[in-house]
Amino acid sequence: TAPSEQYYRLETWDRQRGFLRDGSDQTPIPANRLRAVRRKPLLGKYRTLASWDDGSCALAQVRAGTGSALFLGTLPRYSWSNLADGHLLLPLLQRMADRGAERFSTSISLRVNDASLPQSATDTPVRLDNAQGSHPSGSPADTAGVYRLGAQTYAVNRPWPEDMPDQITDEKLHLLLPETSISSMQSAEEAPILVQEAWKLFLFFALACLLMEALLCLPGQTAKRPSPTTRP
Incomplete structure (x- = not known):
């Protein structure tokens, strides 16, 4: 059991291969959101797929013939952890089901x-x-x-x-x-002085063009016609 006001946090896992690998767009699964207040240590020979923040095993894999078994170090109960929220459990179960269904296809x-x-x-x-x-x-x-x-x-x-x-x-x-x-577009460093001056010249030139366009769009003044006079 974790000390009061503390919890165990999932910190490392294999993001390149296996059931916890990143998605096809290289987005990692949100496994680091897993928080546990209770856990059970895993004994025996196994392969570590994920570890807690103190280095102990959180998810273990044991080969069994042509298949394998996975063991989690906590339970999907809120008195143990937030595993039931699905941050780790949902993608893990989906990928396990896909792997198991491959042999029938x-x-x-x-x-x-x-x-x-x-x-x-x-x-x-x-x-x-x-x-x-x-x-x-x-x-x-x-x-x-x-x-x-x-x-x-x-x-x-x-x-x-x-x-x-x-x-x-x-x-x-x-x-x-x-x-x-080296200067790049995404660089957080200060841009060279020459680049800054070029942007200033471009800004002044754009403002001058806008002012000239506004002046050309002003309506012209029309001469007043004399009012007709009446004769007796």
């Missing part, structure tokens, strides 16, 4: 050069889609596509990090070019 989705690609000592994977590209051989070890091996059909996709644009930070730039003066 004849059509599965894998990654290029995945260790779980179907293997056969006698059959060769047959490419089913028409997007042959530059690899007409259609090997699932290096080419994305739809394949059939025996009675099983599966899709092979590129690893999702290949579709994410890689951005370089100012810190990396300074490490790569330590003796170079």
